[in-house]
Amino acid sequence: MAFNSLHDAICAFEERRTLVRIRELVDPRCEITEIADRVVKAGGPALLFENVKGSDFPVAINLFGSEARMAQILGADSLAAAAREVEAFVKTTPPSSFLEKLQMLPKLAKFGSYMPRPTKHAPCQDVRMTPPDLTRLPILTCWPDDGGPFITFPMVITKDPVSGLRNVGIYRMQIYDRTTTGMHWQIHKVGARHYQYYKERRERMPVAVAIGGDPILTWTACAPLPDGVDELMIAGLLRRKPVDLVPCLTIPLEVPAECDFVIEGYVDPTEPLRDEGPFGDHTGYYTLQEPYPVFHVTAITHRRHPLYLTTIVGRPPMEDGWMGKAVERLSLPLLTMQLPELVDLNLPVEACFHNLAIVAIKKLYPGHAHKIMHTLWGTGQLMFSKTIIVVDHDVNPHNAAEVLWRVTNNIDPRRDVLFTDGPVDALDHAAPQALVGSKMGIDGTRKIPGEAHYRPWPPDIMMDVGTRHRIDALWDRLGLTPATAAHGAPR
Numbered sequence: 238m239a240f241n242s243l244h245d246a247i248c249a250f251e252e253r254r255t256l257v258r259i260r261e262l263v264d265p266r267c268e269i270t271e272i273a274d275r276v277v278k279a280g281g282p283a284l285l286f287e288n289v290k291g292s293d294f295p296v297a298i299n300l301f302g303s304e305a306r307m308a309q310i311l312g313a314d315s316l317a318a319a320a321r322e323v324e325a326f327v328k329t330t331p332p333s334s335f336l337e338k339l340q341m342l343p344k345l346a347k348f349g350s351y352m353p354r355p356t357k358h359a360p361c362q363d364v365r366m367t368p369p370d371l372t373r374l375p376i377l378t379c380w381p382d383d384g385g386p387f388i389t390f391p392m393v394i395t396k397d398p399v400s401g402l403r404n405v406g407i408y409r410m411q412i413y414d415r416t417t418t419g420m421h422w423q424i425h426k427v428g429a430r431h432y433q434y435y436k437e438r439r440e441r442m443p444v445a446v447a448i449g450g451d452p453i454l455t456w457t458a459c460a461p462l463p464d465g466v467d468e469l470m471i472a473g474l475l476r477r478k479p480v481d482l483v484p485c486l487t488i489p490l491e492v493p494a495e496c497d498f499v500i501e502g503y504v505d506p507t508e509p510l511r512d513e514g515p516f517g518d519h520t521g522y523y524t525l526q527e528p529y530p531v532f533h534v535t536a537i538t539h540r541r542h543p544l545y546l547t548t549i550v551g552r553p554p555m556e557d558g559w560m561g562k563a564v565e566r567l568s569l570p571l572l573t574m575q576l577p578e579l580v581d582l583n584l585p586v587e588a589c590f591h592n593l594a595i596v597a598i599k600k601l602y603p604g605h606a607h608k609i610m611h612t613l614w615g616t617g618q619l620m621f622s623k624t625i626i627v628v629d630h631d632v633n634p635h636n637a638a639e640v641l642w643r644v645t646n647n648i649d650p651r652r653d654v655l656f657t658d659g660p661v662d663a664l665d666h667a668a669p670q671a672l673v674g675s676k677m678g679i680d681g682t683r684k685i686p687g688e689a690h691y692r693p694w695p696p697d698i699m700m701d702v703g704t705r706h707r708i709d710a711l712w713d714r715l716g717l718t719p720a721t722a723a724h725g726a727p728r
């Protein structure tokens with residue numbers, strides 16, 4: 238069941254005893270991070286800090302920080318169940334590319350009813366803060382060497398000045414003063430493309446920032462949807478209830494009516510960039526200062542009793558690890574639409590998603606593993622994958638021990654490791670220069686004729702079924718408990 242608001246989600250988690258209210262006075266400078274970091278790494282509850290130094294507003298954090306809560310936000314009992322729904326949906330519409338499918342959605346009567354729709358009721362505009370002052374919000378300074386406080390869950394809403402299509406992305410915002418922030422849309426992201434288009438037209442770019450509301454909105458804003466697909470439409474589809482929109486007061490954009498805070502403003506593309514950072518980032522390292530556009534606030538509005546939704550990032554696992562796992566699970570049915578040979582995909586949390594993709598494929602022809610690597614390097618944000626490991630369909634990519642065993646046995650490094658170059662994640666600090674670098678593909682599959690292997694490939698060791706059954710029947714009498722699975726037992 239879809240939540241209507243952030244407050245609804247908080248109540249639902251409280252009911253399931255998976256949210257803790259903290260009444261103790263805490264400092265938004267580092268203290269909330271230290272608490273949230275310990276809690277998320279222990280698989281603990283969502284937190285609502287009701288007494289935050291220097292602000293009247295409570296802070297909600299770690300809402301996404303467990304599989305159960307992430308699934309509940311998606312309206313499902315588990316991520317597997319949510320993925321099955323996506324799979325069922327993919328199968329109900331005629332075959333087409335994923336992008337075509339999504340673009341077709343609004344035209345299908347069944348899905349048209351989930352399109353964002355205008356409303357007059359705007360809780361997010363209950364209160365207009367005059368004068369607008371970002372320093373009144375409980376914005377976290379996450380880590381000791383951060384360049385200042387950062388809004389970490391802003392839903393940054395912009396429109397393509399040519400097509401008029403909306404985009405929503407999470408791009409962190411560093412607070413410079415009461416009405417000025419950084420706008421950290423990395424060069425590969427859709428917000429940055431919109432900015433580039435405004436720059437070419439020498440036009441001021443309206444930008445609306447929504448915070449809070451139904452947490453599914455924040456998740457869809459993080460999800461790597463194709464450029465041109467409206468995140469709010471996808472949110473409506475996933476929650477089976479359209480997102481209600483209201484016009485902003487000072488700029489020509491709409492925002493989700495039920496969100497908690499709205500920061501309206503603009504980016505002037507003729508203005509010089511400004512240094513942003515440092516920031517303790519997803520990778521577990523600080524991202525150093527880099528120049529980014531500046532956002533100017535024209536209005537701040539909020540609900541009567543708003544909650545400030547935020548997160549911290551840092552050395553994994555963190556809250557966003559579960560958001561990423563949800564992306565991984567829900568993307569798989571969409572990827573298999575284009576790549577039927579794809580059996581499973583693991584983007585390990587420890588590798589920060591972009592550093593490693595492990596894919597299991599049903600290999601059908603020589604060079605197939607290489608074809609999969611090249612396809613993934615050309616698919617959406619999977620292009621950032623620094624390392625791709627391909628294993629056979631009978632290997633579980635989520636089992637690191639199994640992957641290591643298979644891959645290290647199966648590779649001849651010179652034959653099976655492929656190097657190439659391309660764009661890398663903006664957060665990659667190891668590439669010799671920012672944004673471009675090399676990539677490695679490891680073909681850990683068993684080699685078949687035509688794959689430069691000039692002798693027989695050895696079979697796996699497996700006990701024969703007759704012996705296994707005889708020992709099963711004997712087992713209880715051997716006094717050997719627990720019954721450990723013999724190696725070679727099929728999964």
Ligand SMILES: Cc1cc2nc3c(=O)[nH]c(=O)nc-3n(C[C@H](O)[C@H](O)[C@H](O)COP(=O)(O)O)c2cc1C
Nearest residue numbers: 406407408409421422423426427428459460461557
């Ligand atoms: C907590 C969090 C913070 C993020 N911060 C940024 C950021 O500062 N800049 C950025 O470009 N992407 C950031 N991202 C990733 C983007 O939100 C993500 O790549 C998204 O798919 C971009 O949407 P777009 O394709 O519509 O541009 C962040 C993600 C999360 C979960």
Ligand SMILES: [Mn+2]
Nearest residue numbers: 404405427462
């Ligand atoms: Mn997008």
